[in-house]
Amino acid sequence: MLAAEALVLPGRLRGVSLNLRAGEVTAICGPNGAGKSSLLSCLAGLLAPTKGAVTLDDAPLAAMHPEARARALGYLPQTPEVAWDVSVQTLASLGRLPWRSSAAEDSAAIDAALDALDLPAFAHRPISQLSGGERARALLARVLAGTPRWLLADEPLANLDLAHQLALLGHLRACAARGMGVVLVLHDLALAMNHADRVVVLEQGALAADGPPDLALAEPVIAKVWNVPARWLGEPGARALAV
Numbered sequence: 001m002l003a004a005e006a007l008v009l010p011g012r013l014r015g016v017s018l019n020l021r022a023g024e025v026t027a028i029c030g031p032n033g034a035g036k037s038s039l040l041s042c043l044a045g046l047l048a049p050t051k052g053a054v055t056l057d058d059a060p061l062a063a064m065h066p067e068a069r070a071r072a073l074g075y076l077p078q079t080p081e082v083a084w085d086v087s088v089q090t091l092a093s094l095g096r097l098p099w100r101s102s103a104a105e106d107s108a109a110i111d112a113a114l115d116a117l118d119l120p121a122f123a124h125r126p127i128s129q130l131s132g133g134e135r136a137r138a139l140l141a142r143v144l145a146g147t148p149r150w151l152l153a154d155e156p157l158a159n160l161d162l163a164h165q166l167a168l169l170g171h172l173r174a175c176a177a178r179g180m181g182v183v184l185v186l187h188d189l190a191l192a193m194n195h196a197d198r199v200v201v202l203e204q205g206a207l208a209a210d211g212p213p214d215l216a217l218a219e220p221v222i223a224k225v226w227n228v229p230a231r232w233l234g235e236p237g238a239r240a241l242a243v
């Protein structure tokens with residue numbers, strides 16, 4: 001269990017409490033500036049709240065050894081930076097740094113991550129010679145190559161085409177079925193409705209809703225939080241949002 005207890009960050013989070021469960025896909029949604037990235041950074045242990053705490057399986061994240069924390073929590077920032085123009089395969093291999101594992105284990109994890117992101121054809125291509133979506137997939141491959149118990153990804157679908165969005169969501173669903181905790185910041189409410197087990201809605205730094213997608217993203221919630229009159233169409237699992 002990854003738990004946030006009354007997290008406060010002045011101007012960003014106003015007492016957010018959450019119990020996230022492994023084996024589930026949780027979507028964090030909310031308007032621009034609602035605090036989604038701030039919450040995700042706190043859950044990853046990269047941003048210290050001024051009040052409150054994050055715990056992983058009841059142990060304070062702040063007290064964990066950074067290497068153990070890096071093995072447990074895989075974090076994809078909203079705008080990841082790449083310092084060096086390395087190949088896709090080398091970038092993915094950086095995800096293995098916290099492990100000190102055998103070359104065979106590293107290679108299997110890297111290959112699995114490249115496969116999951118449809119990147120084998122790009123393995124030896126420098127990052128500078130990729131499209132925006134290919135680069136986004138390579139950056140996520142680095143995180144998945146670290147075989148984290150928790151994936152905390154900030155808008156991982158933002159630059160992906162429809163087929164790659166669906167393939168990635170399918171892969172993350174399978175990861176969750178094997179016990180990974182999957183936490184995704186998503187702006188696309190239909191993707192959250194159709195693919196998440198649970199949706200957390202933030203509004204001005206506070207929880208506005210938290211529950212199954214059909215309740216947390218009910219039409220009155222969308223009207224109140226996003227100030228947009230919207231109607232869900234279609235069947236459960238294949239909903240579309242009419243605005």
Ligand SMILES: Nc1ncnc2c1ncn2[C@@H]1O[C@H](COP(=O)(O)OP(=O)(O)OP(=O)(O)O)[C@@H](O)[C@H]1O
Nearest residue numbers: 011012030031032033034035036037038039078202
């Ligand atoms: N480094 C920072 N210092 C102070 N305030 C910040 C900082 N980064 C963001 N903020 C503010 O904190 C609030 C929450 O920002 P955050 O990036 O968490 O929102 P978000 O929900 O992820 O937004 P978006 O959908 O635009 O990515 C915003 O009002 C933002 O202006």
